[in-house]
Amino acid sequence: MFGFFQCAKSFRTGNDERVLFENATLTFGARERIAVLAPPGCGKTVLQRLLAGIEQPTSGAVRAPEQMSWPVGFAGMFHPALTGEQNIRTLAAMLDAEPDRTSAFAALFAELGDLYYRPVQQYSGGMRARLAFSFSMAVPFPFYVADDIIGTGDEAYRSKCERMMLRRLEDSGLFFTTRSLRLAERFADRFAVVHERRIVECGTIAEAKALLERARDVNDEFEMVLAGLSVA
Amino acid sequence: MSAVAFAERPRFARQVSAIIAREVRSRYTGDALGYSWAYVTPLAWIGLIYVTFTILNRASPIDTDLGSFIMSGVLPYLAFRYQVNASIRAKAAYRHVMLLPGIAPGTIHFAIVVLEFYNALLIYLVLLALNYLMNGSFEVHHVLAWLFGFALASGSGAALGYAVSANASRPDSASRVMAVVLRPLFYISPIFYVAAELPEDVLWLLMWNPLLHAIELLRAGAFVSYQSHIGTAWMPLGFIVACVVAGRYGETKFSGEIAPSEVSPE
Incomplete structure (x- = not known):
């Protein structure tokens, strides 16, 4: 089994210590699709970083699947001076994927036309996001990770992205951190909510929805207290 | 590249060549002089020292032309400097690429070191040829000894860059150091x-x-009349080993310090 085993994670900022997780446990199998719901600022990205090994837990243990993707749709690895094609080809070679095949898939799926052969620095944010999502889908992985969103662009293109993601998930697992109940229900078959510094597993999406609303209320109250303090 | 040719190469070689291709394509794009910048910097250094020597009426302390003597000092220094800077720059430039599964920091560093060594060596050879055309002298007396000295200079820079970038929590603080x-x-x-x-x-x-x-070992290999009684390979080799050990320690201690916001998709 993979996941988080009695994990604690805290950050020190100056003299203050912010505790994000305490005794957080969540396990999943290599082919399971699990969504962790949380309001903004409750540690969704930190969970991704812990699973990717970028961050170490303050205590406890994290075990990740060996063949795990990078966050779906992440565009940070593109070099702005290189064309879309050059980026995809070199990154594919680094991943040990076939560059011709990966590039052909990305060119077709991204629907960028001739822009695919232009430097990425000439792309708009939306175009870069299309290229990034296409690259994520071009290289199949036995286990995917996604942070907050799956898909990009207008409704039609987003729907195409979601269909492609579902196709990839036919044979793969998923660890998905999100605040969207719709996306969680669409892509996952197990649900959990970050609540009071723990990961609470829920039996159904309705149960997750109720717990997420409670978590949001707590978060809103916390924000109000902070806002009041800053005004004072 | 055909599918067969791609599959035939071992994975490490494929990754290294992909990183080198990315560096070569991206480094000088969008500039009118392009790759010529690689030659402009050493030529400016050599030119400056040449003019200074001429003004001070100082001759080469070795029995060779002034150009060859200055090159034998400036180019290994630049090879060292290029390696240090490239290693530090790579940590920032490749921090997101390292999110890809199977990409080890060591592979990226190795590719950068190979590229910088090749670049610096090529620049040296081109300038030697240029000096031959201008002064009629091509000063590489013992090729292997010359190459060994040059490799020690370049390797020392690579090792220092690795040690500093692996132990610095932020690339900009490494650059300042x-x-x-x-x-x-x-x-x-x-x-x-x-x-x-x-x-x-x-x-x-x-x-x-x-x-x-x-530099002493390189000069002993380059100039037939020069013998160094001071230069020893043990000092740079020991320095390289010490830096690699320090780099390994830093890599384990400070692995993957990326701000949370940098990992989220746009």
């Missing part, structure tokens, strides 16, 4: 003098500089 180190290194390395010219007490101190030994 190296700016402080690299400037005095220009003066304490035998770039425009030979080690034998130094007073005994100064030499005793500068003997700890690995670049001094690398």
